[in-house]
Amino acid sequence: MWLAPIVWEDTFDLTVIDAIYKQQNITVATIVFALGKYVRFLKDLLESAEQHFMVGYRVHYYIITDLPDEVPAVTLGEGRQLTVIKTATLNRWQEILLRRMERIENLIQYELLNKADYIFSLDVDSKFYAHWGAESLGDLVGVLHAWFFGSSRGQFTYERRPESQAYIPLDEGDYYYGAAVIGGRPEKVLKLVKTCRMQLDVDRANKIEAVWQEESHLNKYFLYNKPTKLLSPEYLWDDRKQKPSFIKVVRFSQVVKNYAEIRPNP
Numbered sequence: 561m562w563l564a565p566i567v568w569e570d571t572f573d574l575t576v577i578d579a580i581y582k583q584q585n586i587t588v589a590t591i592v593f594a595l596g597k598y599v600r601f602l603k604d605l606l607e608s609a610e611q612h613f614m615v616g617y618r619v620h621y622y623i624i625t626d627l628p629d630e631v632p633a634v635t636l637g638e639g640r641q642l643t644v645i646k647t648a649t650l651n652r653w654q655e656i657l658l659r660r661m662e663r664i665e666n667l668i669q670y671e672l673l674n675k676a677d678y679i680f681s682l683d684v685d686s687k688f689y690a691h692w693g694a695e696s697l698g699d700l701v702g703v704l705h706a707w708f709f710g711s712s713r714g715q716f717t718y719e720r721r722p723e724s725q726a727y728i729p730l731d732e733g734d735y736y737y738g739a740a741v742i743g744g745r746p747e748k749v750l751k752l753v754k755t756c757r758m759q760l761d762v763d764r765a766n767k768i769e770a771v772w773q774e775e776s777h778l779n780k781y782f783l784y785n786k787p788t789k790l791l792s793p794e795y796l797w798d799d800r801k802q803k804p805s806f807i808k809v810v811r812f813s814q815v816v817k818n819y820a821e822i823r824p825n826p
């Protein structure tokens with residue numbers, strides 16, 4: 561049995577944690593994809609991040625977009641900066657998701673290995689509602705998907721076709737992880753995204769697309785490479801979902817969106 565270290569409200573002492581990380585003067589690279597109509601989510605995401613995300617630390621946002629002119633001007637706090645990276649337009653949402661792994665791989669390899677101490681990749685269709693700080697840092701960080709927390713492994717929507725590299729048999733699996741949040745030290749995240757990218761390449765060559773795209777591959781990776789820290793669903797809630805009493809605080813949540821209206825294809 562794996563005694564997974566899950567971060568919940570009241571399980572950490574922020575004073576102690578901040579005392580450790582503040583003296584290290586760390587930089588947290590935060591990667592956000594915003595292609596096509598998803599640029600509309602950037603303003604709320606960034607403004608709320610400035611209120612709640614890693615406040616008091618150096619944060620460097622990397623916004624990967626095909627519409628750099630539409631990235632909103634958001635006032636950033638001290639020690640915080642933002643870089644816009646232009647990328648080609650992709651006209652299938654599945655392709656946008658599948659390609660996230662290789663884009664993160666390139667960014668880490670060519671830019672972040674020496675510049676960042678920690679990395680987070682975050683879905684853009686999201687908002688911060690409360691504190692998200694240094695308690696979330698670790699070598700390899702995953703988040704428990706709000707919709708599957710408490711479900712038995714047979715109910716997890718892992719890839720179940722053995723032909724895919726993301727395949728997980730019915731009697732395996734610890735948790736269902738959301739791909740909206742991936743974190744860790746640059747070299748650890750690099751290994752993750754590189755492995756997933758290679759598995760995605762194999763699937764592509766075999767003309768098979770995992771049921772939940774890169775999320776399926778992430779779940780496969782975390783099954784055999786356990787995260788050193790798990791973030792509770794406080795760190796990846798969903799605005800559409802009612803809050804049960806065991807969730808004391810919603811820190812980060814997916815906003816309500818109309819898929820048909822914002823995605824480039826059905």
Ligand SMILES: CC(=O)N[C@H]1[C@@H](OP(=O)(O)OP(=O)(O)OC[C@H]2O[C@@H](n3ccc(=O)[nH]c3=O)[C@H](O)[C@@H]2O)O[C@H](CO)[C@H](O)[C@@H]1O
Nearest residue numbers: 593594595596598653656683684685738739740772773775
């Ligand atoms: C909560 C959670 O774990 N969400 C995951 C879930 O659905 P989601 O419904 O959350 O996926 P989504 O539509 O939000 O897409 C994920 C991310 O890709 C980017 N994007 C997507 C489409 C587009 O046209 N432009 C664009 O920029 C954007 O950063 C977005 O936040 O499953 C997806 C794979 O199917 C991803 O693994 C998501 O991370």
Ligand SMILES: [Mn+2]
Nearest residue numbers: 683685740814
């Ligand atoms: Mn999303």
